[in-house]
Amino acid sequence: MNAQQRVHGLLAEFWTPEEILKATRVARQAGYQDVDAYTPYTVEGLAEELGMRRSRIPSLVLIGGLVGAGVGFFMQYYTMAVDYPYNSGGRPYNSWPAFIPVTFEMLILVASLAAFLGMLLINGLPHPNHPLFNVAEFARASQDRYFLCIEASDEKFDVHETAQFLGTLQPHGPIIVVPIEPEAVEEPDPAAKPN
Amino acid sequence: MTYTGSSYGTSAGMPPVQPIPFSHQHHVGVLGIDCRYCHTSVESSSFAGIPPTKTCMNCHSQMWVGSEMLQPVRESYRTNTPIRWKRVYNIPGFAYFDHSIHVQKGIGCSSCHGRIDEMPFTYQQPSLLMTWCLDCHRHPENEIRPREFVFDMKYQKPADQRSLGAKLMDDYHIRDAHDLTSCSVCHR
C-alpha cells in the first residue's frame, strides 16, 4: 500500500539502557534484521546485540599509515637524491636518518585521516536529511532517551504487525511511525495506541 | 606551476612591440648576415651586445634611405639619442648568464633562441624558467654541437646526438651534471 512505501520504520522509546538492551535482543530474536538502536551515549553490549561484526576501520588505518610512510620517504628520497642532488654539509644525498622524522609525521597524518574519514564514510555521514529527523520526539535521542527503530526495509516488516510487536516491549509512549517525507505531518496512527 | 609555466607567465612566444619593426627573418634568413655582425661581444663578454645605431647605418645610409620605417634609425643617428629597444629576454637580476662560455662550449644560438632566421618579429623562444636551464645543465650532451656550427641557424641535431654530445663534452672539457648544477655557477 502507499502508506507502506512512505514509511521509513517504526520507533519505540525507552528510558533506561537495560530496557533498550532487552528490547533489541527480543527484536533480533523475533527475526527482524534491519533493527537499529539510538542511544545518547555508547551503551555497553548494544552493538553485539545488533550483531555487528568487527569494524574495517583498523585495517583502513593500517593501510593509511603505510601509504603515508611510503609517500613521505619516497618524496624525500626522490627530491634529495634523484631530482636535484646537491652536497649539503657533506651529508650523503640519501641521508635516510634525516628523512625519518618527516616519514613518521606523514605516517601519522595519513593514518589519522584514514581513521576519521573511514569512520565518516562507513557510517554514511554526513547524512543530514535522515527520515528519523522528521520525528520530533527523536530529538531526545541525543539527550536522555533510548530509541529502537525497526526499518521498513526489513522483509518481516508490516506496519501493523511490527507496531503490535513493538507494543509488547513495554516502550514508554506510543510507537511512532517514521515517515520518509518530512512535510506529510503524520497524525498519530490510531492502531498503535498503547495502554 | 601551470600559471608560471604558461606562455603568459613566461611571456614566451609573444613578440614585444619594438620602436622599429626589425626583422631577423629578413636580415638573417634572407640576407644571411652572421649573428656576430651585430651581436659583436657574444664570444668575449657575458653580454651578447646590441648593435649601436651606427651598425644599422652602415648599410641604411646607402639603401632604403627614404623609407619611413627607418626614420627612427636616422633620427637616432642624427640626434645622437639611442634607439630604445624592448628587451625580449628578461633574466632576473640575481641570475648571471654568460654568452661567451656557452658559445665557446658549443651551444648554438638556435638551441636557446630558436630559429631566429624565421622570426619576422623576435620573440622569446624558451620559457627562461630555471627548469629549462637545468634540463640543459644536467644533460649538456643533448644540445652540444660542434663549435663550427654554433652560428649556423639551419643546424639540425644528428640522429646520434647523444653519442656526438658525449664525445664533444670530452673534447670541450665540459664538466659533469653535478658540477654544472652547483648554485654559484649562475647565482652569486
Next chain:
Amino acid sequence: MATEAPKLERRDEELHVLGLKPQYVPIEHNLQSVTDTISDISLDQRRRPYWVGLLLLNGALFFTFAGVVTYLLITGVGIWGINIPVAWSFAITSFVWWIGIGHAGTLISAFLLLMHQPWRTSINRIAEAMTIFAVMTAGLFPLLHLGRPWFFYWLLPYSNSMSVWPQFRSALVWDVFAVSTYFLVSLLFWYMGMIPDLATLRDRSQPGLRKEIYGILAMGWRSSARHWRRYETAYLLLAGLATPLVISVHSVVSSDFAISLVPGWHETVFPPYFVAGAVFSGFAMVIVLCIALRKAYHLQDFITRDHLDVMAKLLLATSLITSYGYLSEQTVTYYGGDQHDVHVYWYRLVAFDKYAWIVWTLFTCNTVVPQILWFRRARRSQAVLFVVSLIVLLGMWLERYMIICSSLSEDYLPSSYGFFKPTVWDVLTYVGSIGFFFIPFLLFVRYLPLLSISETRALLPGAHGPGVGR
C-alpha cells in the same frame, strides 16, 4: 508531551565515602541534567559580563598583535633585538613555549583515553581546544620570524618552476611537517570528539541559524548504536596515533636545537627533556584554564577537586622530570669537559650581568615552587594551584629563552660573543600572541560544548549496569 524525568536516587552510598575514593563522576546528575547544564552554557543567549570583558581585553591584545605584525612585515625582523650571534630569541622562544603548551592537550585526551582514566572526561575537551589554539599561535611564529616571510611556501615540497625542493635534512622542514600534522590530527581528534555533542546542541537549540550551523557541524549524527561502535573504534585509534605523535612533534621541535653544533644546544637529552617540559607547561595551562572555567560556569560538579588534585600530582611529576633534565645537562657537561660546553653552562650560572638571573629564576619557578604540591591541602586549593601554574608557565618560557639566547650568545670564538637585549617589539609580539590565543578560546567557550557531554553521560552511575539511571 515531554515527560518530566524522575530524579535519580542515590544508589551507591559507598561510592562517595568522603575523600577516600576519588570522585570524578557527577553524583547528583542524570542524563537530562548533564545535557542541560553543559549545553546551556553554549545555548543560552545571556551575555555573561566577565566573558565580554575578557573578550574585549584579549581583543585589545589581538589588535596590538596585528599592529606589531604589520609593522614587522613592513620593516623587517630588525625591529626586534636579535643580532649576530643571537639570531633567534623571543620569536622562537614563544614558538617552543606555545607548542609545548599545546602538547598537554592531546596527551591528556589521547594518552589518558588509552589508560582508561575516568578523570579525563571533564577536562579533555578544554585541553584539546587549548592545544588547537596554542598550536595555531605557535605556527605563526616560525613564519613571522622569517627574514622574507612572503616566500614561506618555499618550505613546502610543491612542484615549482625552479625544480628546487626544500632541504629535508633541516630540522626546520621537519618542524613544518610535524607542526602541521600535529595541528591536523589534534583538530580531527577534537572535532570527532565533539560530533555527538554538536548533535545534542543541534537538537536542543531553538530553530534558527545556530541550529543549522550545529546541524551542519554535527554532520547528521543520529546517535545510532552502529555509528557509536565505529565512532568508538576510530576515536580509540586516533588516540593511539596521537600519543606517539605528541612525543615526536616536540622531539622534532627540540631537534631544531639538538641537531645543531651550538654548545648548550647539541645535547642528546633534549628530546625527552623538551617533551617533559612541554607536558609540564601544558598541564600548568590546563589547570589555569580549568580553574577559571570552573569558577566562571559553576562546573564544580564536573571538574571536581579530585580532578585538580590528580592534575597537580602530574604537574609535580613532570616538574621533577624537567628538573632532572636540568641536572643531567649540567653534570654531563662538566663530566665531559669540552671547553666550549663547560664555558656555556658555567657562564649561564655565574654571569649575573647577563643570563644568570634568568637561570636562577627559572630554577626556582620550575623546580622549587612546584614542590609545594606535595601537600594535599595545596593540591586541592584552587588559589595555590592557579598561582603555581602561572609561575610554572613563566618558568618554562624563561627556560626556552635561556637555552636559546645564552647558548648563542657565547658559543665558540670569544671574538663573536654577543648579548641580546629585547626591544619593545619583542615583548609586544609575545604579549600580543597571548591575545591571539585567547580570542578563539573564548569563542570556543561561548559557542561550542565545553565538556564532552556524551562521555560524561557514559560515566553516570547506572549508565552501564542495570541501575535505574534514566
Next chain:
Amino acid sequence: MNSRKNLGPTLSRLQQQLDVQGPRKYWQSLDEIAGEPSFQELVKQEFPVLADIWPSALSRRKFLALMGASLGLAGVSGCSVRPAPEGTIVPYVRQPEQVTPGIPLFFATAMVHGGEAVGLLVESHEGRPTKVEGNPNHPGSRGATSIFHQASVLTLYDPSRSQTVTHQDHVRGWDDAEAAIELALAEQRKSGGAGLRILTEPVFSPSLADQIQQLLNDFPQAKWHQYEPVNDGVAMAALEAAFGESVSPIYDFSKADVVLALDADFLSEGPGALVYASDFMDRRRVRTGENDAGQASMNRLYSVETAVSCTGAKADHRLAVRMSEIEGIARAIAAAIGVEGVSGTDGTHEKWCAAVARDLKQHRGKSIVLAGARQPKNVHLLAAAINETLGNVGQTIRYIVPPAAKPEDPLASLQDLARDIEQGKVQSLFILGGNPAYTAPADLRLSELLKNVTQTFHLSLFKDETSRLCQWHLPETHYLEAWSDGRAFDGTPSVGQPLIQPLYEGRSAREFIALLRGQRDADGRQLVRSFWKQEWQKTHLNGSDGDFEQFWRSALHDGVIGQAAEHKQVALRPDWQDQLTQQNGTGDTGENNLELVFQADPAIHDGRYAMNGWLQELPKPISKLTWGNAALMSPKTASKLGLSYESFAHGGEHGGFDVPLVDLQLDERAVTAPVWIMPGHADDSVTVYLGHGRRSAAKANGEWQETLGFNAYELRSSEAMWFAPGLKVSVRSEAYPLACTQARHLETKHGVIRSATLEEYRHDPRHAVEHKEEQEGGKLVQIEQPITLYKDFHYDPPQHKWGMSIDLTTCVGCNACVMACQAENNIPVVGKEQVLAGREMHWLRVDRYMSGSMDQPEEFHFQPLPCMHCEHAPCEYVCPTAATVHSAEGLNDMVYNRCVGTRFCSNNCPYKVRRFNFLEYADFKNETRRMQYNPDVTVRSRGVMEKCTYCVQRIRQAEINADAASRPIADGEVLTACQAVCPTKAIVFGDINDASSTVAKWKKSPLDYGLLAELNTYPRTTYLAAVRNPNPELEQG
C-alpha cells in the same frame, strides 16, 4: 645590457640615455634633465597617466623624488610573479671602441694621501669606477692598497658631496665665481699680490707646485702656505738641522735584522707603509718546509709606544711608556750604543734599553731605528745619530730629496698666515682642499680670523667647516674625476688619470690655479701633459712630439712616469749635538699629572674621511670601535680615576657598550669624551683620536651634516701638537653608548690562536700547533684528522679544490682586506644604532686577541676571519630552503634569491661569519650611490643572509677566461679582493689540488692548523701559527 642592478626602469634608462651622450657632460643637475624634452617624452611613454598632470600639479623635483621612491619599490619588482617586467635594452649610438659592456676595464691612476701618492688600478664597469686595486709596478703600492685607497671610491659617489658653487650659502655658477676672482686679483695686481695668500695642503704634485710657483711669479708679494694637521714637519725640521739640508729617510727593511720603532707605526701609517710592511714581513716568513726549519731566521722588532698600534702589536717586545718618556729611552739607548755627546740612563726601563742597545750593536749595518712623526725634535736627532753610529746609513737607510714639492713645517706656515691675517695684511685668501678651520690648532683661533679676510675662496670636496666661514665655496673634483700627478714616498712620480667625468660641476686644484692665472676653461689633462712634456724634453733634447706621445701613453698605462729620487750622500753635521735641547723633564707621573696624547684616527685619519660610511664603520685595528672616538686609557689609569673595567663594560658584548663620560680638561680648554679601557695602553696617559665630532662635515639636502664623537682638535694647541702633560679628568655621571664589534680581549679559549717562538719552531716545527694540547691532557691529541661517518665528496683533479691560507705571523691587522671586501661585494653600511645592536655587515672581520692579563698583555694577535668554506659545513644541512649549498669545487655557495631568512645557518656557524640583512640596509634608491655597486655581485635586499663567497664572481670569470683559452687556471690568476690588497701577502687563495700553488705549499707547512677543526667542519680556510722572535735576554725578565 645585462645590468645586474635592479635599476628601476625609468631612471636606469635615463641614465643609459645620459651615458650615451658621450663624453660631453655626464650629469646635469636633476632640474636640468627634468626639463629636457626627451625626458618628458620618456615620461609620457612610461607613465602615461602622470604625463598630463606632469607640468602643472607636481613640481619636477617632487616628481623625481616620487619616482625615486617608486623606483625603490620597482627595485623590489624582482618578487612580482611574471609576466616579466617590461624592460628595455638601450645600445650606444656610436660605441667607443674598447668599451664592451660586461667586460670591466682597468685604468692606472694615483691617489695622494698621508704624505705620498700611491699608484692604483681602478676597475671601471661601463664608464663607472667601482673598485680600486693596487698597481703592482708602482713602487709605493706593489699591488697593495690601504683602507683609504679602497674607501676613496665611495667618497666619489657620496651624495652629500658639494655639487654647486655657492656664495654665502646662495647657489651661484662658476662664471660668477670667476668674475669675483678676477675682480680680487685685479685688486691684488696693483700691490703685487701683497694681500694675496694661497693655503693648500702639502703638495706632492710636481705640476701643481710648478703652476703655483708661476702664480707666485705673477704676484711676487703673494705667499703660499701649506698646512695639514697630521704631518711630519717636526721630523723634516730635525733632519734638516742634523744634516744641514732637507732630506727624507727611506728604509729598506729587507736588509734589517733588528728594528727599533720609537712611537713609529711604520707597518700601517705614514708614507711607504705598504712597502715597509711588505719588506718587513718578508723577513719574518719562516715557512721553510719541514727539513730546514733549523736554519729558519727572522728579524726582530722592538717597539716603544703609548697606545697600542699595529706595529706595537706585532713587536716581539713592546714597551708601553708615556710619550714624554720616549725621549729619555732614546737617550739611554743612544748612550748605551755609544753615540758620542749623548749621556743619560732611564731609571725604570734600564734593563730593557740595555738589552735593546746590545742587540742593535750586534747588528751594525743591519738594523734600523725609526722615530715617529709625533716625537719631538730631539728623538729624531737621536735616531739619526744612532743610525749613523751603527753604520745603517747607506745599508738599510737612504736619504733622498723629500718627495714634497715644497718641504716646510706646516704648523709654522699656518702660524705665519694667521699672523698676517691678524695684522690685516690679507685681502683675498684662496684655500685649496684641506679644512683648516676645523683642523687648525685651537690657540690660532683661525675660525675668527677667517671672518676678517675680505674675500675668501674655499675649493673642497665637501661644504665643510672652512667653507661655512668662507664667502665662496667651489666644488672640487675627486681624484678619480680629474687629471693629477704625485710623487711616491721614494720620489717616483706618477700621473693620476680620471675614470669618469666630474659628477658635479667640480674643478681640480690645478684647473683652479690656472683660473687664478687667467685661463678660464683650462683642461687638467693639458696642464699635466704640458708640464711633463717640459720635464721629458729636459732629458730628451731632440725628442719629437711622437716620441713624447708614445712615452706619455706608456706612462699612463704603467702608472709611473719617472724614476725614484736619487740618494743623497749626507752626513751628520759635526755640531749636531747643540741642536739637542735640554730634556724637559719627564714630569712626575703623579696621579694628577695625566698626559694627553693626540693620534690620527686609524680610519678617519684627520677628519677628511668623516663622511665616508665605510671608514666610519670600519672597526679600529686595536680597539674595534666604530662610529666615533673615545678617550683610551689603560686599566690601571681607569681604576685610578675610579672607573674599574667591570663598572661599565658588560664584557662579551659584540655591539653596544654603555661607557661613562669624562671631562678632559687641558689648560683652559675642555671636551667631554666617553672612556674606553684598552689593555696594553701606557699608564697615566690618555689617547684621543682626531677627526671626529665635526659640526658641519658637509651640507646635504639643506642641512649641515654632523658626525659622531667629540672634537679632539679643540684641545690641541700649537705648542703641544701631539702630547701635553697636565690633563685633568673628571668623571661625569651619565653614560654614553659606544659601538664596538669585538669587546672580548683575552684569549680565553686555547687552540683559537696558536703561536710559538722561533726557538720552539727550530726545535720542533709542529710545536705551535700541538703545544697547547700536550700540556693539559698529557697525551698528544691528534686534532688534525677528525673522524667522520660520512662518505667523503671527491674534489680530485681536474676539479678545482679552492682553499685559503692566512699567515698569522705576517698579518698586521691594517683592515685593508676588510675594506676591499666591502668595496668588491656591495656590502652595505648599517650605521651606529645597528652596530650597537650587533648587526654590522662586514663579511670579513679581523679578530684581535691578547694573551697575558688585562693589566699586562704580552702578545697581541690578529686573526682575519673570512668564511671557512667548511667541507662539512654546519650551515648547509640546517638551511630549510637549500639557500646555502656546497658547490662541486668546495665553495660554500650562498644563493641570495633562495634565502627566506630563518637564520639557522648563522646560529649553527661556530665561526659566526654570516651576516644578515635585518632591515633594508642596501641603498636601492640613491642614484649616485648605486653607481658604485659591482654589477657581478647581487645587491641583497632585506631578510637575506650573506657571507664571504671567496669572491666567487672572480673565480667564475677566471674559469671562463681559462676555458676560452682552453688552459687550466694558473695559480694566482684568481685573486680574492682581500688577497689582492694585503700589503704583507698574509692571505693566499688558490687551488689546493695544484701542488705547485702557493696555497698548497702553505697548507703543507708544519705551522698550518684549522680553526675549531675539532668540530669536524673540515675548514678550507686554515691558518699558519704565529711565530715570534723574542730576545732571549728580555724573555726571562
